[in-house]
Amino acid sequence: MKKIAILISGSGSNLEAIAKACFEQRIDGQIKCVISNVPSAFGIQRAKSFGLNAVIVDHSLFKTRDEFDNEIDHVLSKYKIDIVVLAGFMRILGKKITKKYYGKMINLHPSLLPLYPGLDTHAKVLQNRDKNHGISIHYVSSELDAGPIIAQGCISVNKNDTKNDLEKRIHSIEHKLFPKIINDICNEKIYLEDNVVKFSMDKSMQKIYEYYEE
Ligand code: GRF
Numbered sequence: 001m002k003k004i005a006i007l008i009s010g011s012g013s014n015l016e017a018i019a020k021a022c023f024e025q026r027i028d029g030q031i032k033c034v035i036s037n038v039p040s041a042f043g044i045q046r047a048k049s050f051g052l053n054a055v056i057v058d059h060s061l062f063k064t065r066d067e068f069d070n071e072i073d074h075v076l077s078k079y080k081i082d083i084v085v086l087a088g089f090m091r092i093l094g095k096k097i098t099k100k101y102y103g104k105m106i107n108l109h110p111s112l113l114p115l116y117p118g119l120d121t122h123a124k125v126l127q128n129r130d131k132n133h134g135i136s137i138h139y140v141s142s143e144l145d146a147g148p149i150i151a152q153g154c155i156s157v158n159k160n161d162t163k164n165d166l167e168k169r170i171h172s173i174e175h176k177l178f179p180k181i182i183n184d185i186c187n188e189k190i191y192l193e194d195n196v197v198k199f200s201m202d203k204s205m206q207k208i209y210e211y212y213e214e
Helices: 013-023 042-049 065-078 095-100 121-127 163-186 203-210
Strands: 002-008 029-036 054-056 083-086 105-109 132-139 149-156 190-193 196-199 211-213
Touching: 002 013, 002 042, 002 065, 002 163, 013 029, 013 042, 013 163, 029 042, 029 065, 029 163, 042 054, 065 095, 083 163, 105 163, 121 132, 121 163, 132 163, 149 163, 149 203, 163 190, 163 203, 163 211, 196 203, 203 211
Parallel strands: 002 029, 002 083, 029 054, 083 105, 149 211
Antiparallel strands: 105 132, 132 149, 190 196
């Protein structure tokens, strides 16, 4: 069974959705540790409530990004992690660690990449009066929010939507799609080969995953 690490910085609602899916055996993998770079992150409480190992690697205690990344790597190695899941992890990881885990590290980003990499995606969508918004799940590369895309989920933006409305609907699509993708990665139905995302599954499923609508 694949060993999973989940990296968080905040509320951890995605961590909870993934943990629930593991316990209900909808994910064929085991969460070996949850790492937070923020000591006060609510996600740590959620991790503990599931009986998971919660490790704090407080970025503010490290002089350089490299030292922080090395400590993260140290924890991942200690738990012999196969798959690293960034679920609301708000630190940029450097070249060395992203290279080491290339093809084994995935990120969840709240926009339809390549639109809006970086922060404040909901505000940008509202500002630009976009009709659609969504999420992207992608392999992590050394460039921010730019690695090969595995799956995207789409929601429509209504006229009077606020940031809060978008956040709620984005979360609901994340909580459904992310665990499914993680399971398929655990079962090697989704993998990275020569920088290309490969799906060894029924073509119809593949289509749904590439672009999933609420
Ligand atoms: C998610 O919307 C994710 O896309 C973004 O940060 C949010 C984290 O939410 N990167 P949570 O901590 O999982 O509740």
